[in-house]
Amino acid sequence: MTKRLGAGEGADGQAADGQHPAAPDALPRGSPGPESIGPGLTGAQTDRLRYLDAATRQIARGIDLDETLHELCRAAVPAFADAAFVHLYDPLPVGDEATPPRLLRLHTTDRISSQLPDAPRAQAAEVVHPTADGELAKLLEGGRPKFGDTPGMAVAAAELLGGAGPPPAAAPPGRRLIIAPLHGRTHALGSVVLLRGPARPDFTGDDMLVASQLATHTALGIDKATMFAREASVADALQRTMLPPSLPEPPGIRLASRYLPSSRTAQVGGDWYDAIPLPGNRVALVIGDVMGHSMTSAAIMGQLRTTVQTLALLDLPPDEVLHHLDEQAGRLGTEHTATCLYAMYDPVLHRLLVSNAGHLPPLLLRPDGRGEILRVPPGAPIGVGTGGFESTELHAPAGAALLLYTDGLVESRDADVLSGMERLRARLEAAVAASGPWALEALCEEALGTVGAGDRDDDIALLAARFEGIQPETVAYWYLAPRPQTARQARRLTRRTLRLWQLDTLAESTELLVSEVVANAVRFATRPITLRLLRSDVLRCEVGDDSPVVPRMRHARLSDEGGRGLFLVDQLALRWGATRVGTGKVVWFEQPLRDDQGPG
Incomplete structure (x- = not known):
């Protein structure tokens, strides 16, 4: 940056000790x-x-x-x-x-x-x-x-x-x-x-x-x-590339985040956050903090974040995710420890499952504006190797907001962590009481307002979620036996549900797609398969079975009698994918809705 020093600026020529240097x-x-x-x-x-x-x-x-x-x-x-x-x-x-x-x-x-x-x-x-x-x-x-x-x-x-x-x-x-x-x-x-x-x-x-x-x-x-x-510059770029470039937009929840690096060091920190869509329209909310400020801390953070993403897609309970994360951290060495909080939100059941590994408890702002520091068993930090993590089930009412944060937000040189958490809760309660329900972005800015204007000793990571939930009448769910007749049964259930939702224009294409995906699941399943339909801003279909074999699309030859099912899904669906979970896999696809066919 080019800087101009005026002719009269500091003309006293004072030295570092405030005295005039000898001429x-x-x-x-x-x-x-x-x-x-x-x-x-x-x-x-x-x-x-x-x-x-x-x-x-x-x-x-x-x-x-x-x-x-x-x-x-x-x-x-x-x-x-x-x-x-x-x-x-x-x-x-x-x-x-x-x-x-x-x-x-x-x-x-x-x-x-x-x-x-x-x-x-x-x-x-x-x-x-x-x-x-x-x-x-x-x-x-x-x-x-x-x-x-x-x-x-x-x-x-x-x-x-x-x-x-x-x-x-x-x-x-x-x-x-x-x-x-x-x-x-x-x-x-x-x-x-x-x-x-x-x-x-x-x-x-x-x-x-x-x-x-x-x-x-x-x-x-x-x-x-x-x-x-x-x-x-390199440290800041490294830190930011390890954070999510954007947050997902799953149905039933709204997300916002903030990250502020420490103002007292050029070294990267180990704070991170993540939001991971899961099968069944659930979403995993994660925040963690690797101790220390160094390139090594950032590298450990990157490995732990990748491990959490992999474990989350296996659809494991939160305590199991932290257990396996702790095992992986032990393989990386014992000189670095980390804290991590893993929460799983189900918008259909309005349920929150939370497990904590030595991290600060989250703050829940209820729909009436009351703030509450959630009582979640803290557990041992990641990397200690003692395990013993627990999953706590909490009610997540529609309209409530959840804040996950690292200690840089609530800890300072003039206040301990507990005082900082209470100050954060009181500030957000007062803001909601004065102005009514806040948008998530404004809520994040208000939370950051608790941080003093001076130099910060630590990084700050903040992940905020507002629970909107999914109405039960927009979800249909069945267990189907893995029999040859199951595909026909799935088509009939799909047709009846789409008629009830007044989505008859999607009936023909959706029946065809459901039939192909269910028929593929029947080939490998040994236990009942699941069929879920969800109407939000799109029509989403999920078919789950107990086989870990994930289907791959291939181009069938003219002489082949099969192998065209996923090709049809790829051509007719807006999006589709397959995800391994702890009990097998889930294959899903989405169909677009007209503006007048959205969630009612």
Whole structure:
């Protein structure tokens, strides 16, 4: 980001300790440099060392690029020079990358003292095009500062300051200009130009050493800031790619989420959330937190999240999911533990099954606005290996909202977790009481309002769900014996149900699809198969059996007598799929409804 520092901004030139640095230009010309420090140290040398100590500490105080350059200008003007200009390559080289094209931009603009009122005042982000084999390019590659009256430096100064307007006499009379290259650990990064007005003494050889130290510490600060910014960018991208890019939209429930990284570290955390559609129109709500902030924590989080997704699709009870997750975490190593809460919502039965592995209990906002911290047995964290997880069944009334969150939302340096949970509950209760039922997005924003405006020590993950439920009259469910006559029976039940739902226009195609899927299930099933019809924004059909063999669509040859069933399903259905569950598999398909045929 390009930042402009105004001429009057911070003109006191205070050092990091709040005191005015000693002005080294007041020292006698030709006095010994820092390399001659010894018992005979003069007062001028002492002042120079004090200035360098304060200035370098002030430059090192910068965290990001703008702060580092701002502190350089504050340290240099007016204590050492009357104006300072900083140019940087764009883009800045990082690590072992090749040197960027010879293109410089003015990053931090003028820093002018009252002693140099006619100095050029550059506009931000003006571009300089140095000649590839010119004096400026040689200077930057060489890495050593030079005076403005050095042969060729007038040309280099004109290249640097030309974009800012005509420099004062191209190179000021005498030694009133220093160009100090900013050379990082491996690459030239840019340059700093220091100017003095006629009311001050010329720069001396000792001043050249001071300028060199200022440039060296600034270059190291730029290196640090650039690497920090790159690490923060990579860490943030890694964290976000491990979170769901979007939330599903299953019938009977509405979902919203938030994720806020810690503001005090560039390292990724282990917080995650997920929402996983399950057979039978149920949905799994998951939130977890791997302890620590590191790339390893993020990697463990990614593996645990993938494991949870795999276990969820097996349609296991929540306590079984956590049990197998704990076993998998043990294989990953015992040095990392995690907490996880797994909830399964059934919109038909208005039921919530919850199991907890050391995570914070969820918050339920009932339809009347009352908030309740759900009492769920906490269990041991994932990775401890003690197991003992329990599933708790709770009523999930239509209109209620459930909030799953990590400890960053409720824990801070001035409040413990229990106080934070009570504060969250009270805040949301008051908000609902004042404004009535809230949309989920607004509810998430209100929940985040409990977080202070200062730096956060931990990441925050939040998953919110509003239960809408599915009316029983929009669901039909049967158990059918695996017999040759079952397909015909399934067609008859489907036709009768669609007539009752006034979906006669879908009867013919749906009967055909149901017949093909049921006939395929009968071939492999040894126990009764299930047939479920659900009318929501689409007509959904699910056929379950006890065989784990998932059907695959193939193109039948002309001589084949079968093998065309799934091809018909693929052609006629809006969507279809097959999912393994703990008791076998579920094959499903969906048919579109007209606008006037939706849930009534």
